[in-house]
Amino acid sequence: MNAALLRPETLAVRNRGGGIRTQPMVTARLGSGQMLNGITTIDPGCAVPLHIHNCEESVLVLSGEGRAHIDGTEHDVRPRDLTWIPAGVPHFFRNVSDHDPLEIFWTYASIDATRTVVATGITTRIDEEHGE
Template identity: 70%
Template sequence: MTGILLRPAGLPVKDRGGGIVTTPLVTAGRGSRAMLTGITEIAPGAAVPLHTHNCEECVVVLSGTGFAHIDGVDHPVQPRDASWIPAEVPHCFRNASDTEPMAIFWTYASIDATRTIVATGVTTRIDEER
C-alpha cells in the first residue's frame, strides 16, 4: 500500500461566495477509515452559513481567530483549537478579525458526506461541490 502527498497550491479551489474559499484535499474510501478532508479559508468578517452534515465532522483552526457556533452556542476559537461536531448538529464558523483571514482544516467521517444549509434546506454532497 502506498500513501499520497498533496500540496493545496496544486489542487482546485472552490469559491463558495461571501468570502469563503475551500480546497478539498483527500477523499479516501477504505472501509471504516473512509474520510473527506480539506481546508476552508474565511475572509475577515465572513462566516460559513449555518449548516448540518449527515456524518461527524472534525475541525481544526489553522490560523486566525473567530467563533465556532455549534448547536446554538458561540465558542471563541484560535489556532490549534479543535472541535468535533456530531451528525445533524447545526454549526458554522465565523472570522472575528477585520484584517486577518481564518483557515480551518476539516475532516468528514464519510466519503458520502452532505451539507444542508439551515436557512434554505438545500442539501449537496460535499464531493460534488468541487
C-alpha cells in the same frame, strides 16, 4: 496501497461565495471507515452559513481567530483549537478578524458527506459542491 503528498497551493480552489473558499484534499477508504479532508478559508468579517452534515465532522483551526457556533452555543476559536461536531448538529464558523483570514482544516467521517444549509434546506455533497 497508494500514498500521496498534496500541497494546498497545487489544489483547485472552490469559491463558495461570500468570502468562503474551499480546497477538498483527500478522500480515503480505510477498511470499513471513510474520511474526506480539506481546508476552508474564511475572509475577515465573513461566515459559513448555518448548516448540518449527515456525518461527524472535526475542525482544526490552522490560522486566524473566529467564533464557532455549535448547537446554539458560541465559542471563540484560535489556532490549534479542535472541535468535534456530531452528525445533524447545526453549526457555522465566523471570522472575527479585521484583516486576517480564518483557515480551518476539516475531516468528515464519510466520503459521502453532505451539507444542508439550514436557511434554504438545500443539500449538496461536499465533494461535488461548487458554491452555495
